[in-house]
Amino acid sequence: MSAPLLDIRDLSIAFRQAGEETQVVHGVSFRLEKGRTLALVGESGSGKSITALSIVRLLTPAARHPTGEILFNGRDLLQADADQLRGVRGKAVTMVFQEPMTSLNPLHRIERQIGEILKLHGMRGEEAVRARVIELLAEVGIPDPAGRLQSYPHQLSGGQRQRVMIAMALANRPDLLIADEPTTALDVTVQAQILKLLKELQSRLGMAMLFITHDLGIVRRIADDVCVMQKGRIVEAGPTADIFAAPKHPYTRALLAAEPKGEAPAADANAKTIVEADNLRVWFPVKAGLLRKTVSHIKAVDGISLTVREGQTVGVVGESGSGKTTLGLAILRLIRSEGPIAYLGQRIDGLGSKAMRPLRRDMQIVFQDPYGSLSPRMSVAEIVAEGLGVQGVGKSYAERRDIVASALVDVGLDPAAMDRYPHEFSGGQRQRIAIARAMALNPRFVVLDEPTSALDMSVQAQIVDLLRDLQQRHGLAYLFISHDLKVVRALATDLVVMRHGKVIEAGDARAIFAAPKDDYTRALFAAAFRIEAAGGEIVAQ
Amino acid sequence: MTQSILTAGDSAPHAPDLPRGGFIELSPINQRRLDNFRANKRGYWSFIVFIILFTASLFAEFIANERPILVSYKNELLVPVFRDYPEEKFGGFLAHTDYRDPVIQKEIEANGWMIWPPIRYSYKTHNLDLPRPAPSPPTWLLTPDECARAAARKIGPDKPHRGCADIEWNWLGTDDQGRDVAARLIYGFRISILFGLTLAIVSSVVGIFAGAVQGYFGGRIDLVSQRFIEIWSSLPHLYLLIIISSIITPSFFVLLGILLLFSWVSLVHVVRAEFLRARNFEYVNAARALGLSNPRIMWRHVLPNAMVATLTFLPFILNGSITTLTSLDFLGFGLPPGSPSLGEMLLQGKSNLQAPWLGLTGFAVIAFMLSLLVFIGEAVRDAFDPRKTFA
Numbered sequence: 033m034s035a036p037l038l039d040i041r042d043l044s045i046a047f048r049q050a051g052e053e054t055q056v057v058h059g060v061s062f063r064l065e066k067g068r069t070l071a072l073v074g075e076s077g078s079g080k081s082i083t084a085l086s087i088v089r090l091l092t093p094a095a096r097h098p099t100g101e102i103l104f105n106g107r108d109l110l111q112a113d114a115d116q117l118r119g120v121r122g123k124a125v126t127m128v129f130q131e132p133m134t135s136l137n138p139l140h141r142i143e144r145q146i147g148e149i150l151k152l153h154g155m156r157g158e159e160a161v162r163a164r165v166i167e168l169l170a171e172v173g174i175p176d177p178a179g180r181l182q183s184y185p186h187q188l189s190g191g192q193r194q195r196v197m198i199a200m201a202l203a204n205r206p207d208l209l210i211a212d213e214p215t216t217a218l219d220v221t222v223q224a225q226i227l228k229l230l231k232e233l234q235s236r237l238g239m240a241m242l243f244i245t246h247d248l249g250i251v252r253r254i255a256d257d258v259c260v261m262q263k264g265r266i267v268e269a270g271p272t273a274d275i276f277a278a279p280k281h282p283y284t285r286a287l288l289a290a291e292p293k294g295e296a297p298a299a300d301a302n303a304k305t306i307v308e309a310d311n312l313r314v315w316f317p318v319k320a321g322l323l324r325k326t327v328s329h330i331k332a333v334d335g336i337s338l339t340v341r342e343g344q345t346v347g348v349v350g351e352s353g354s355g356k357t358t359l360g361l362a363i364l365r366l367i368r369s370e371g372p373i374a375y376l377g378q379r380i381d382g383l384g385s386k387a388m389r390p391l392r393r394d395m396q397i398v399f400q401d402p403y404g405s406l407s408p409r410m411s412v413a414e415i416v417a418e419g420l421g422v423q424g425v426g427k428s429y430a431e432r433r434d435i436v437a438s439a440l441v442d443v444g445l446d447p448a449a450m451d452r453y454p455h456e457f458s459g460g461q462r463q464r465i466a467i468a469r470a471m472a473l474n475p476r477f478v479v480l481d482e483p484t485s486a487l488d489m490s491v492q493a494q495i496v497d498l499l500r501d502l503q504q505r506h507g508l509a510y511l512f513i514s515h516d517l518k519v520v521r522a523l524a525t526d527l528v529v530m531r532h533g534k535v536i537e538a539g540d541a542r543a544i545f546a547a548p549k550d551d552y553t554r555a556l557f558a559a560a561f562r563i564e565a566a567g568g569e570i571v572a573q
Numbered sequence: 574m575t576q577s578i579l580t581a582g583d584s585a586p587h588a589p590d591l592p593r594g595g596f597i598e599l600s601p602i603n604q605r606r607l608d609n610f611r612a613n614k615r616g617y618w619s620f621i622v623f624i625i626l627f628t629a630s631l632f633a634e635f636i637a638n639e640r641p642i643l644v645s646y647k648n649e650l651l652v653p654v655f656r657d658y659p660e661e662k663f664g665g666f667l668a669h670t671d672y673r674d675p676v677i678q679k680e681i682e683a684n685g686w687m688i689w690p691p692i693r694y695s696y697k698t699h700n701l702d703l704p705r706p707a708p709s710p711p712t713w714l715l716t717p718d719e720c721a722r723a724a725a726r727k728i729g730p731d732k733p734h735r736g737c738a739d740i741e742w743n744w745l746g747t748d749d750q751g752r753d754v755a756a757r758l759i760y761g762f763r764i765s766i767l768f769g770l771t772l773a774i775v776s777s778v779v780g781i782f783a784g785a786v787q788g789y790f791g792g793r794i795d796l797v798s799q800r801f802i803e804i805w806s807s808l809p810h811l812y813l814l815i816i817i818s819s820i821i822t823p824s825f826f827v828l829l830g831i832l833l834l835f836s837w838v839s840l841v842h843v844v845r846a847e848f849l850r851a852r853n854f855e856y857v858n859a860a861r862a863l864g865l866s867n868p869r870i871m872w873r874h875v876l877p878n879a880m881v882a883t884l885t886f887l888p889f890i891l892n893g894s895i896t897t898l899t900s901l902d903f904l905g906f907g908l909p910p911g912s913p914s915l916g917e918m919l920l921q922g923k924s925n926l927q928a929p930w931l932g933l934t935g936f937a938v939i940a941f942m943l944s945l946l947v948f949i950g951e952a953v954r955d956a957f958d959p960r961k962t963f964a
Contacts, residue, residue: 366861385866392864405855409877413588418873419863433588448589469859 043100071255132193191222347524396470400482402462439472460491616952630763637692637756645685694753696913760913780840788848847879888950
């Protein structure tokens with residue numbers, strides 16, 4: 033065997049911050065042969081992204097490499113000067129980033145963005161560049177590539193943007209493609225397509241790929257070898273099949289076991305109805321002209337009916353833009369909607385904000401982002417106690433603090449930490465605080481708006497267990513909104529599949545998971561559970 | 574992160590005792606901001622110097638006054654600095670006592686003692702015994718001959734005198750009405766700062782309120798108010814101020830009200846932008862879901878975001894307010910005649926070019942005060958800079 037394409041030996045990375053140096057990557061070594069795919073797996077903060085960034089030396093000046101070398105084609109990139117690095121970047125080594133929404137310059141047309149890379153690395157002639165750009169766009173599966181040359185990034189969908197990013201990365205036929213969570217920001221069906229495309233292109237062009245992800249399902253599908261990273265160290269490495277068959281390190285085993293488990297309780301049509309909505313509509317007017325006449329509507333939620341029963345969970349699934357979050361906000365009367373909504377048989381859709389206030393105690397919401405949903409300027413006790421004060425629960429502040437303490441214990445947090453501020457907690461702990469805030473009021477109905485999607489896989493499983501436990505103990509009714517079908521399967525008794533504001537399929541969750549009737553539902557399930565791009569016509573590009 | 578989920582069977586948990594911090598407990602982020610502020614040496618020292626000067630000027634009556642601070646007269650303790658004693662008390666017949674009158678001074682010295690402030694003039698005291706016609710230069714610029722004549726007038730023509738050492742000093746000279754410049758400076762500094770502070774705080778409160786309502790509710794309220802502010806702020810302020818103050822006799826509070834009409838606009842845009850940004854934050858939505866009323870959400874959840882921008886602007890608004898007052902005084906449309914004001918001192922400097930100490934003193938004090946405030950403002954801005962806060 034010849035020398036490997038990329039050979040990283042004993043690489044360490046440290047950051048200087050306020051005069052102190054913190055080492056975040058400790059002596060990482062791995063090698064990548066031509067034409068192979070290596071996956072770096074780990075949870076957020078494990079150092080996988082900065083390891084990849086340091087290959088092309090894209091880290092901030094505050095970063096330092098105390099030890100190690102990065103041999104690319106036998107040359108140490110850590111010793112290379114700026115000119116040599118520029119020759120490597122974008123030509124021999126290219127990158128695809130996570131966020132296709134922000135990795136393209138919004139002010140430049142597609143042709144210019146891809147053409148720039150070609151020109152930078154020595155291609156001449158307007159016509160030749162244009163022809164090559166069209167060729168590349170066709171290669172990554174953009175329909176009508178010649179017509180798309182003049183498009184701006186905002187005119188493309190997320191999946192198409194990621195395809196353009198890949199076209200840019202492939203423009204100079206790199207030896208190594210670094211893909212940093214390239215599908216995390218995409219919908220499951222699009223994710224499956226992009227992975228398929230990457231795999232095809234890799235085998236056709238014979239390049240090496242370094243794939244960074246936190247999703248083990250993707251790793252199993254795409255990678256030849258795996259390195260599992262934890263806290264800046266590689267804890268286990270080897271061929272994918274071996275690692276999945278017989279994980280040796282406890283952390284790898286924990287990661288593999290981290291998928292949300294457990295069965296949702298069976299649907300019970302006789303349970304008491306808590307919330308009912310009938311033909312619910314949320315239409316945003318589109319106004320045009322001088323007099324701002326309403327010319328049409330964006331139908332975010334278009335005629336949805338659902339019933340949430342005591343102790344049961346209605347799962348709402350769909351891709352981004354399908355209107356599922358809007359639906360949740362509408363049911364809680366946090367945005368304007370049309371159509372009857374009933375809480376315990378009482379119509380609430382016409383109530384003003386004052387009349388709604390006492391009902392807010394019974395109807396709570398947990399948001400997706402535990403970093404955004406907690407005010408950074410309030411202590412945990414203040415955050416959780418705020419609703420209690422407004423709703424008049426607990427006579428004195430001391431009494432409310434006791435309620436806060438029991439709510440924190442309820443969600444598995446130490447009440448002694450209640451006077452600390454949110455930034456001192458991890459993502460999973462913050463989400464527990466957000467849940468405690470909702471649960472402190474003793475609600476009967478809780479809308480869970482993607483409560484697990486901002487969390488690491490192993491934490492997701494814990495939160496799902498916690499939610500199920502709380503539901504069983506308090507007989508809560510959940511409206512569980514998620515794009516993550518694995519999480520929904522673990523919780524939902526009933527399922528609503530949404531697309532473009534309409535219901536595609538609805539009914540008993542087990543029945544739908546076992547035998548989806550609609551083509552779109554089938555494509556969604558295939559992408560989510562097997563990461564397969566199926567039903568090409570039915571899903572968005 | 575692994576945590577056991579406790580079961581419901583556990584005994585009821587108890588909250589920890591309320592934390593009892595020190596006198597003022599700073600959150601870590603504010604602590605870091607304070608450290609950043611201290612790290613900016615120029616701003617920090619400007620702040621210290623400013624606070625010392627401002628505090629001192631608050632006690633201007635004890636530094637420069639035509640009345641003694643404390644008088645002991647016939648075994649009775651009197652505080653002329655606070656109370657107005659009729660001259661009767663000291664054997665005269667006027668309604669007010671002129672403590673600078675040599676007869677009264679002799680009478681008190683004979684029956685007790687008195688403690689004078691370091692400068693024995695108030696901002697409105699006319700020095701009737703000038704060595705040179707007003708505006709009279711600083712005493713240290715006088716020729717020995719002039720001093721000798723003044724001293725002779727004071728002590729008596731026949732008695733021996735020590736020249737300049739025997740006359741009452743005007744450290745910075747007098748203005749064209751024979752009033753001591755140093756005394757007027759101290760009172761003028763105080764009134765400028767107080768006026769600036771009041772105007773800055775009141776217009777911030779109004780501006781924050783207007784910006785908060787516009788940003789938080791948005792939509793039609795925002796649209797209408799923004800257009801109104803655009804029209805309002807395109808009115809020619811200074812001319813309007815001049816016209817208004819030529820109709821109404823301006824006093825401190827009238828002037829404050831007139832200036833407030835236009836100065837509240839300056840903060841609206843910043844606060845509105847912050848509220849527009851923050852009203853859709855998830856924790857604001859979460860607060861709505863908890864049933865909090867709009868005013869309460871604005872106060873507890875959104876306003877703290879806007880306060881950083883506001884505090885950053887405050888020193889500069891203070892500067893602007895002081896400058897406006899000074900310019901109005903300079904034009905003669907400001908505080909009522911006779912008030913100690915830096916702008917009026919500049920005006921006198923302009924009309925008495927032969928007396929450069931007037932213009933120079935006014936310029937030096939205004940420049941020094943505004944520079945201090947700008948330095949403080951810069952330090953505050955840097956301290957609140959989020960990139961530095963987390964650096």
